[in-house]
Amino acid sequence: MAAHNYGFGHPSTSNGTTALPVDPFTPHLLGDDNIRVVGKTALPTTQGASIQQTEQSYSLMMHMSQALGVNCTFCHNTRAFLDWSQSAPQRAAAWNGLQMMREVNAVYLETLKSLYPANRLGPLGDSPKANCGTCHQGVSKPLYGQSLLKDFPELGGKAAR
Known part of the structure; x- marks a missing residue:
């Protein structure tokens, strides 16, 4: 235990300068792990x-807060974390953003792993990962709110054409 701390205790911007895990991205932004940690019952259960x-979930939430330059209440109603009807509309946008990152990482970046030079791979030989900070860079609108619609009208759907 003294020789290896398993990624804990090294505050960085990735984990919101906390002692939470340094790499919250792999289980949540590559796979389809459940992010829910708040119980559905008053007393704890084994499920x-x-x-x-x-x-890992809290570390991911800290990362999202840092990447978007917001706090928890930007998406969540702290009185009722489980009730989506009481959450801000941004919560649905964040959920869709997580689904997008999962697809970008699993379907695109991970499949290109064999094409990357060795110096572009992670310490365990893994491919680079996109995360919230890749586009948001500390602001709530990606790419500092720059509209890409004029350059890429296909992003606007049928109405923009």
């Missing part, structure tokens, strides 16, 4: 998230 899953 809830493990301590490790909870730490």
Whole structure:
């Protein structure tokens, strides 16, 4: 245990300068792991998230807050985390953003792993990962709110054509 701390205790911008896991991206932004950690019942049950899953989820939420330059209440109603009807509309946008990152990482970046030079791979030989900060860079609108519609009208759907 003294020789390896498993990524804990090294505050960085990735984990919101906390002692939470340094790499919250792999389980949540590559796979389809559940992010929910708040129980649905008043008393804890054995079917809830493990301590490790909870730490990864909170680390991801800290990363999202830092990447978008917002706090928890930008998406969540802290009185009722589980009730989507009481959440801000941004919560649905964030959920769609997580789905987009999962697809970008799993379908695009991961499949290009064999084409990357060795110096572009991670320490474990993994491909680069996109995350919220890749586009948002500390502001709530990606790319500082720059509209890409005039350059890429196909992004606007049928109405923009």
